[in-house]
Amino acid sequence: MTKYKSYKDLVEQIKRVLIEYGANEFSAESVAIGLSETSLRGVDSHGIRLLPHYLNALKNGRINGKPNFQFKETYPAFLGMDADNAFGHAAGFKSIEVGMDLASKYGISAISVFNSSHPGAMASFALKAARNGYCCFSFTHADSLVQSYTSTSSFFGTNPICFAAPRKDEKPFCVDMAPTYIPWNKILECKEKGIDLEEPVAVDSFGHPTSDPNKAKGLIPIGKYKGYALAAMVEVLCSTLSGMEFGPHIPSMYGSPISKPRKLGQLYIVFKTDVNVEATYFLETLHIMSEEIRSQVSISENNTVQVPNDPQIKTESERLRSGIPIPSNLYNLLFN
Amino acid sequence: MTKYKSYKDLVEQIKRVLIEYGANEFSAESVAIGLSETSLRGVDSHGIRLLPHYLNALKNGRINGKPNFQFKETYPAFLGMDADNAFGHAAGFKSIEVGMDLASKYGISAISVFNSSHPGAMASFALKAARNGYCCFSFTHADSLVQSYTSTSSFFGTNPICFAAPRKDEKPFCVDMAPTYIPWNKILECKEKGIDLEEPVAVDSFGHPTSDPNKAKGLIPIGKYKGYALAAMVEVLCSTLSGMEFGPHIPSMYGSPISKPRKLGQLYIVFKTDVNVEATYFLETLHIMSEEIRSQVSISENNTVQVPNDPQIKTESERLRSGIPIPSNLYNLLFN
Numbered sequence: 001m002t003k004y005k006s007y008k009d010l011v012e013q014i015k016r017v018l019i020e021y022g023a024n025e026f027s028a029e030s031v032a033i034g035l036s037e038t039s040l041r042g043v044d045s046h047g048i049r050l051l052p053h054y055l056n057a058l059k060n061g062r063i064n065g066k067p068n069f070q071f072k073e074t075y076p077a078f079l080g081m082d083a084d085n086a087f088g089h090a091a092g093f094k095s096i097e098v099g100m101d102l103a104s105k106y107g108i109s110a111i112s113v114f115n116s117s118h119p120g121a122m123a124s125f126a127l128k129a130a131r132n133g134y135c136c137f138s139f140t141h142a143d144s145l146v147q148s149y150t151s152t153s154s155f156f157g158t159n160p161i162c163f164a165a166p167r168k169d170e171k172p173f174c175v176d177m178a179p180t181y182i183p184w185n186k187i188l189e190c191k192e193k194g195i196d197l198e199e200p201v202a203v204d205s206f207g208h209p210t211s212d213p214n215k216a217k218g219l220i221p222i223g224k225y226k227g228y229a230l231a232a233m234v235e236v237l238c239s240t241l242s243g244m245e246f247g248p249h250i251p252s253m254y255g256s257p258i259s260k261p262r263k264l265g266q267l268y269i270v271f272k273t274d275v276n277v278e279a280t281y282f283l284e285t286l287h288i289m290s291e292e293i294r295s296q297v298s299i300s301e302n303n304t305v306q307v308p309n310d311p312q313i314k315t316e317s318e319r320l321r322s323g324i325p326i327p328s329n330l331y332n333l334l335f336n
Numbered sequence: 337m338t339k340y341k342s343y344k345d346l347v348e349q350i351k352r353v354l355i356e357y358g359a360n361e362f363s364a365e366s367v368a369i370g371l372s373e374t375s376l377r378g379v380d381s382h383g384i385r386l387l388p389h390y391l392n393a394l395k396n397g398r399i400n401g402k403p404n405f406q407f408k409e410t411y412p413a414f415l416g417m418d419a420d421n422a423f424g425h426a427a428g429f430k431s432i433e434v435g436m437d438l439a440s441k442y443g444i445s446a447i448s449v450f451n452s453s454h455p456g457a458m459a460s461f462a463l464k465a466a467r468n469g470y471c472c473f474s475f476t477h478a479d480s481l482v483q484s485y486t487s488t489s490s491f492f493g494t495n496p497i498c499f500a501a502p503r504k505d506e507k508p509f510c511v512d513m514a515p516t517y518i519p520w521n522k523i524l525e526c527k528e529k530g531i532d533l534e535e536p537v538a539v540d541s542f543g544h545p546t547s548d549p550n551k552a553k554g555l556i557p558i559g560k561y562k563g564y565a566l567a568a569m570v571e572v573l574c575s576t577l578s579g580m581e582f583g584p585h586i587p588s589m590y591g592s593p594i595s596k597p598r599k600l601g602q603l604y605i606v607f608k609t610d611v612n613v614e615a616t617y618f619l620e621t622l623h624i625m626s627e628e629i630r631s632q633v634s635i636s637e638n639n640t641v642q643v644p645n646d647p648q649i650k651t652e653s654e655r656l657r658s659g660i661p662i663p664s665n666l667y668n669l670l671f672n
Binding site: 226 | 471499561576584
């Protein structure tokens, strides 16, 4: 039977365990909040289920739980950040703090992070900025799993595009999406269950579409060459700019030695909402636009047309009441 | 029989005609270069074929050919720009000039443009920045033609995402894409020819997929809700931020009075490549990555795996030799 815990309890216990494993306060809190909030929002693939992997990475040296972040102040509003092989969550939240501070002064700022690791869901960082009244892009590269258009193989990762903006009377607007129809986790899940994918959105070793998870070697990008192009764009933003390796040269999350830092790159861009309009106009107009979208006629009676992030906001509200479902292995680790 | 003219001749004649119709030097040159270069790159939908429409808009008052650009210096690195109902091309090139200047000082800059009009292909602006050694995002909103996910109707436009970055030994990396499988022009073209779309990537008035151009009321976004989310993101960047109208409230390109300014918004973000690495490292690494992508195994013998912008670079090289094909109505206007 599935067990549930509140967001607050989950954050507290995850933080405690991470500190036990050697993480410092800021790192532990960053990961605890990032993973718990992601599960609270229903994005279970990037939530608390990652904790055992993270603990393993921390124990074996891939991750530095007590990083010494160093900023390269190359330009007033665009900094480099050496994350010292920290948790990607810690590097991300630190970047947003610094990015908001710089954006409040210059209007826009960016932080190009290097020597980083897996940051979980990019929405964690963009939403933090949006809750504080800023617009924010957050990008990371990832394991090489997106079929290159017309190729038999993958080059780029399922590199997500994430953007958030603040709204009046409701949680922020947020887009957080990989350029593929499904995440690679879906392949693993179908393999475990012995079932096929609902649609042939993976590719086999010949580059042909397949719905057989056992034959899947990569994922089909959305919009044919368009999803592939988006993955390429994010790769430039996260590796060429940061100085980290690109595409197939990135040490994979589960396939590379757990003692070896992954040396990933991320990019955060933070900006003010009031360059042309009052901040209150921005907040109100985005709320009005959201309400207009929701009032559109749906193709079926049972549906409401949704704004990006509506499904996650709904789940968050449900799980704030019911608690967050905890996988049993994790429940034992955290609460026994 | 199709007639051809060189890029140089085309720019010169388009500029001459625009000046005859009342545009100032900067506006005429911006539009002439933007349209000619877009045709040179083979993106004919956004190239010189738009000139008659632009001249019509200029003659009838939708476009101000002698705009007085005014910058709002709200923040040091993030400016607002009142485009005074200029050609979108003129506002765009001016934004890039100012944006590069600010980025050289602050590392990153942004210009939120309001009171603008149709800017043609967004690649024109991002490529200008990239040729000068900068990375650049350029965004515009557009006519409401993208089916809202699970709705019978459209809300957002075919709002493009464009990004360019400089490379060593070759033209810049560039992504410039709408979040739909086809442009609306494809619908018009199929209607004229009396043929169906190759795939059911449009939607009828019930929100159901159709390949019949006569039933098409909107376009299916790529990746289901993902393309719709990208369109929403770009709308926030171009309308909420600029203070212009959003989605269905934008006066449509061909459906609204030609005497009435469209009052569109655009966003340009320009940044340096050398925040973490030497500029030469960035240029070289992006070239090396591009070559690695091209060396991947193709699914068929006749193909080479391409990097985004490779098809446009190839066409550019061909049309620099053969000239640019000119529609006959345009040929008479420009060269007789």
